[in-house]
Amino acid sequence: MNSIMKSGSRFVHNDYLALVLRIFLGVIFVYAPLDKIMEPSQFARIIYNYHLLPSELINLMAILLPWVELVCGVVLILGVQKKGSLLLLNFMLTVFMVAIGINLIRNVDLECGCFSVSSKSKSHALGLLLRDVGMLAIGIYLMINRSTRFDLFKSRS
Amino acid sequence: MSTSIRQAVLLTILALILAALSNTVLPNRIPYVGEWPSLAGSDSVIVPPSAEEGDPPFISLDEAAALSQSSNVIFLDARDPEDYIYGRIAGALNLPFEMLDDYWDSVTLQMPKDKQYIAYCSGDECETSLLLGREMVYQGYEKVYVFFGGWREWERAGLPVERGE
Numbered sequence: 001m002n003s004i005m006k007s008g009s010r011f012v013h014n015d016y017l018a019l020v021l022r023i024f025l026g027v028i029f030v031y032a033p034l035d036k037i038m039e040p041s042q043f044a045r046i047i048y049n050y051h052l053l054p055s056e057l058i059n060l061m062a063i064l065l066p067w068v069e070l071v072c073g074v075v076l077i078l079g080v081q082k083k084g085s086l087l088l089l090n091f092m093l094t095v096f097m098v099a100i101g102i103n104l105i106r107n108v109d110l111e112c113g114c115f116s117v118s119s120k121s122k123s124h125a126l127g128l129l130l131r132d133v134g135m136l137a138i139g140i141y142l143m144i145n146r147s148t149r150f151d152l153f154k155s156r157s
Numbered sequence: 158m159s160t161s162i163r164q165a166v167l168l169t170i171l172a173l174i175l176a177a178l179s180n181t182v183l184p185n186r187i188p189y190v191g192e193w194p195s196l197a198g199s200d201s202v203i204v205p206p207s208a209e210e211g212d213p214p215f216i217s218l219d220e221a222a223a224l225s226q227s228s229n230v231i232f233l234d235a236r237d238p239e240d241y242i243y244g245r246i247a248g249a250l251n252l253p254f255e256m257l258d259d260y261w262d263s264v265t266l267q268m269p270k271d272k273q274y275i276a277y278c279s280g281d282e283c284e285t286s287l288l289l290g291r292e293m294v295y296q297g298y299e300k301v302y303v304f305f306g307g308w309r310e311w312e313r314a315g316l317p318v319e320r321g322e
Contacts, residue, residue, distance in 0.1 A: 037179060040187045041230075045223030048193050049200055059191040059226065067176040071168050084164020091165075 018147040021138050022076055028135065029073030029089060032115050035063045035064030040066075046113035050099055051106075068092070073133045079151030083143075090139040100125050187226040194218055194314030203305040204279050211283065213290040213301040220245075221275060221304040222316055225299075231268065233293075235278045235285035235309070246308065247317035254278075254285035257292065265296075273300035280309035 011017070034041040044062035047053060053061060069092065072085040096114075103110045104125040114126050181205045199218040208215065216224070225246065232249035234241045241251040247292045252264050268274070274293060278286040290303040304311075312318060 015304065038183070039185055040180065040183075041185060041223040041227040042220075044187060044191060044226065045219050048219060048223070055193040055195075056190050058188055058193060059187050063180045063187065063189065064173060064176045067172040067179065068169060071172045071175065081164040081168055083161040084166075084168050087161040087165045088168060 012141075012144055013146055015147040015149040018142060018145045019150045022079070022082075022142055022150075025089065025135060025138050025142070026073045026077035029069045032073075033069040035116045035118075035155070036062070036066040036113070037070070042117035043113055046111050046117060049111060050103060051108075052099055052102065065092075079148075082151060086139055086143045090136060090143065091133050093136045093139060097129060097136070100128050100132065104129065184229050185227045187228075191226045192222065194222055194316055197312060203310075205281065205284065205287060205305055207284060207287065212287065213294055213303050216275065216302045216304050218304075218306050218310050218314055220302075221277075221306070221311065222314070224273065224275060224302070225316070227273070228272045230275060230305075233274055233276045233289060234308075235276055235289040236283070240279065240308070242320070242322060244308070244312065244318050244320045246311050247319045249277075249319075250291060252276075254289045254292075255319050257289075268298075270298060273302070274298055275302045275304050277304040277311070278306045280307040283307065291315055 040062050043066065044059050047058050047062055048055070061110075068088060072092075073086050075081045076085045076089070080089065100110065100112070110125055110128075180189075199222075200220075202215050202217040202220075204215045225232065225248070232246045233252045234245050234249040235252060235254040237253050237255060240250055241249075241253070245251070250264055251265060268276055275287045276290040276293065278289075279286070286303050286305060286307060290301050293301045
């Protein structure tokens with residue numbers, strides 16, 4: 001019993017696993033917003049087509065959201081402000097899942113706006129949802145994991 | 158937990174600053190509050206039967222509305238001057254296809270080749286938007302779209318218009 005708990009704890013607090021997953025999630029969130037930053041009007045149109053935000057907030061969201069993703073991705077890779085970036089990433093992933101889920105229920109053929117703003121990239125909502133679940137699982141694991149071994153600046157708390 | 162929230166707020170503020178900077182510097186910047194059509198089904202693209210391989214891409218009302226917010230995009234009204242003066246998509250230039258030779262030289266002075274252009278006419282009963290779009294491509298403009306829903310679809314959606322000379 002004791003040894004099972006020990007190996008479980010070793011898994012949860014494994015430095016190398018945390019590092020690999022941290023870089024994996026970070027790179028995704030650095031890559032994802034680039035296209036959206038270059039074409040804000042097209043990303044705004046995709047947000048508009050989710051039919052979830054009042055029209056006054058659509059452009060603001062289209063301008064801000066990609067930068068939150070990018071900042072979080074960069075600091076996660078570096079291991080700076082890791083707790084805050086994970087909180088934001090997990091929050092965003094949850095919001096994305098709700099947004100995609102609502103449109104899955106509405107049965108709308110959705111443009112994800114996840115990695116690209118090209119109107120040819122229509123995706124299947126269920127697949128998107130599963131992908132977000134996977135990323136959220138990684139995000140939650142990293143939140144629980146207390147490894148600071150590869151952080152650029154060790155946080156004190 | 159309080160560390161997480163403090164850091165999250167800090168990162169959001171950093172993102173806010175960078176977002177504001179990039180939306181000041183980038184060529185495709187958009188206004189912070191935009192105008193969006195309130196119609197359902199605005200994302201369906203109208204493509205005329207006469208469309209051919211190699212024509213400029215046809216865009217829907219919502220794509221036209223999105224592009225109109227980018228400072229890099231210019232609308233081209235292919236209708237006659239009377240229609241243009243009566244009412245047009247805000248900011249559009251008049252390039253009447255039926256009188257193209259009279260207008261081309263003076264209007265294209267205001268049309269740098271590196272901008273994006275959206276040609277439109279009255280709506281799906283006219284073809285001058287498509288014909289103008291083809292001419293633009295022929296003249297070496299690389300980023301040309303045709304908004305076949307045209308003036309009628311734009312006005313009905315309550316999007317920004319201009320009237321007068």
